Amino acid sequence: MFKAQYASIASLGLLVFVVQPAAAVSYNLVKDYSGSTFFDEWVFYDHFDNLTNGDAVFVSASTAASSKLAFVDSGSGHAIVKVDNTSQVPSNEKRNTVRISTKDRYAVGSVWVADMFHVPFGCSVWPAWWSQAPDWPIGGEIDTFEGVNQVTHNQMGLHTTTGCNQVSPVQSSTLVNSTNCDHLADSNLGCIVTNPDAASYGQAFSAAGGGIFVTELASSGISIWFFERKNIPSIFSSNSSTIDTSTLGTPTANWPTGGCDVNKFFEPQALILDITLCGDFAGAPTVFSQTCSGNCYTDYVIGPPSTYDNAYFELGYVRVYGSGNTVVKGNGAAQIGLSSAYTWLFCGTLLLGMLWFN
Template sequence: MLPHARAEKYDMVKEYAGSTFFNDWAFYDHFDNLTNGDVVFVGAQQAAQNKLAFVDPSTNHAIIKIDNTTTVPFNEKRNAVRIQTNEMYSVGSLWTIDMYHVPYGCSVWPAFWSHSPNWPDGGEIDVFEGVNLQQRNQMALHTNPGCKQVNPNQSVDSSFIPNTDCSYLTNNNQGCIVNDPDVQSYGAEFASAGGGVWVTEYAESGISIWFMPREKVASVISSNSSTIDTSELGTPTANWPTGGCDMNTFFAPQNIILDITLCGDFAKPPQIFSQTCPGLCYEDWVVGNGSSYATAYFEIGSMRVFSKSGTTTTVGGQNNSDSSSGSSDSSGSSGPSDNSAATLNVDWVRMMMYVVSLWGIGLGSSFVVENFAF
C-alpha cells in the first residue's frame, strides 16, 4: 500500500464526549418525512426521558437507539433519534468517531454522515451507512454533476466500487460508492471485534475515510492525541481526490449527522429487504413489541473534530438560532424543540431521488440490487 498521498497535520477544535456529548446537537423533532422511514424522531427531552439518547454512567459512552420497549400497533411508527451538529465544518477539517457498537438488524437503517445545508449544493459525505443484516459498511459522496472518483489512493480495490460518478443526477442518486470489504465494519462482527474508529478527512486534496477495527486503531487515535498527522494513518480505506472532484466547487461547510431510521426508501424495498431478512419490513418487524431491536443502537466513545494546523474551520450553523439555548445534557433537562424546517429543505431532494431510483419507470429489481451493492 502507498502512504497517504498528501499528509496534513490537524489540531483538535471540538470534542463530543462523556456527560456533555449531546451538547451542541439539534434533535430533529419530527416524524421521518425525509426518507419515508417508519419512525418518529423525538426531541432531546423525550429522547432522554425514554432512554433513546443518553450517556451511560457506567461507561461514559453515548447511546443513541431505537425504541425497543414499546408495542407499536399497525399504522403507527416507532420512536428514534436523529441529531445534527449545530456547528458546521469547512474544508480543512478532519473528524473522528470512536464507536463500540453500531445499529443493525432487520428493518434497521443507521448512518453517520454529513451534508451542506443547501444540498445538493455543497455535497454530502456518507462515512457509515447500511441496512438490515448486510455485512459491510458503505461509504459514498453525493454532489452536483461533475464530481467523480478519479485515480483514488485507497486500500479498497475496484471490485468494491459499484459507481464512480458522485452526481445526484446519475444512476438515480446512487453516489460514488466505496464498499468496505472488511466484515468488521458493520453489524455483529463490528460489535464482536470491540468496535472501531472512522476518520474522515475533508481537505483541499480531497476526501478520505479510514476505518480501523479496534485492534488496528492507529496509536495517534487510541492515545486521544489533540494533534493528528495523517501520515500516521496509512492508506485510506476510501479516497476521492480533488483531481476528479474539486473540493471548493462541489463541497461547502458540513453539518455532521447521526441517525437511525426503520425501513424507509433504502431498507424497505422487497428487492433489498429479502436479501438478508424474511417477511415484510414494516408489518413483520416495526409493528409489535420491539424486542427485535435490542441491537439497534449506537454506542459512542467520542466524536472529535480537528482543523488543519494554523486554521479555524468551524463555522456557525443554521440551527444555532433554534437550539443554542436548549442543548441537551445527559439528563435531557432541555433541548431544541424542532429543527425540522431547516433539515426538510435539505433532504427532500434526497428522498425524491431515492423514490425515483426504486420506483422509476422502466427500472427493474436487478437495477435496485446493484444500486445498493453490499
C-alpha cells in the same frame, strides 16, 4: 447464495484500486463531543421521518432523554443513540428513534473522528453516520457509514452537483461501485465504495469491539479510514490534540480533488447521526428480501420490541480537528436530509455492493 452473485461484479463494471497513500497535513482539535455533555450541541430533528419515508418518529431532545433513546451511560461515559425497544407500537403508527445533527458545521480543512463500540443492525434497521451542507445537493454530502437490515459490509460515498468524479483514488483494496458523484447521473447513485472488512458493519463490528471512522475533508481530496478496535492508531488511543493523517496509512476510500474539486463542490458540513426504520431503502421489498424475511413494517416495526435490542449506536466520542479556521458556528441543520426520491434511486445498487462479500 450471495457468493454466487460475486461473479457478476465484472459484468457490472466494478473496479478495485490498490495504491499508496498520499501526503496529508496536521490538524488540531477544535471540537470534542464526549462524556456527560455529548448531546449539548446537537439538534434533534423532532419530526416523523418525512425525509426517507421511514416508519419512524425522530423524537425531541426531551423525549429522547426521558425515554432513554439518547443518553450518556453513567458507567462507561459512552453516548447511546437508539431505537425504542420497549414499546409495543400500535398498527398504523411509527416507532420512536433519533436523528441528530451538529449545530456547528465544518469546512474544508477538517477531519472528524467517530469512536463507535456498537452500531445498529437488524431487519428493518437503517443507520447512518454522514454529513451534508444545508442546501443539498449544493455543498455536497459525505457518507461515512451506512447500511440496512442484515448486510455485513459498510459503504461510503459522495453525492454532489454535476462535475465531481472519483479519478485515480488513493485507497486500499475496496470495491468501487461507481465513480460519478453527480446526483443527476446514474439515477443518483453517487460515487460509492464498499469496505471489504466484514467487521465494518453489523454484528461482526460490535463483536470485535467496534472501531473508529475517520473522515478527512481536505483541498487535496476526501478520504475515509476505518480501523477495527484492535488496530486503532496510537494517535487516537492516546487522545492526542493533534493528528497527522499521513500517519494513518492508505485510506479505506478516497476521492482526490483531481477528479472532484473539493473547494468547488463541498461547503461546510453538519455531521449527522440517525437510525430510521424500513423506508425507501431498508423497506424496499427487493432490498429487504435480500437479507430478511417477512414484511418490514408488520413483522418488525409493530412486532416484538425486542427486535430492536441491537438497534443502537454506542459512541465513545466524536472529535473534530481543523487545519485553520474551519468551524462555522450556527444553530445546526435539523432540516437537512436525503430526499425520498434520491434515496430510492440509489438504494438498490448500494445494497448490491454490500452483498458481494457475503
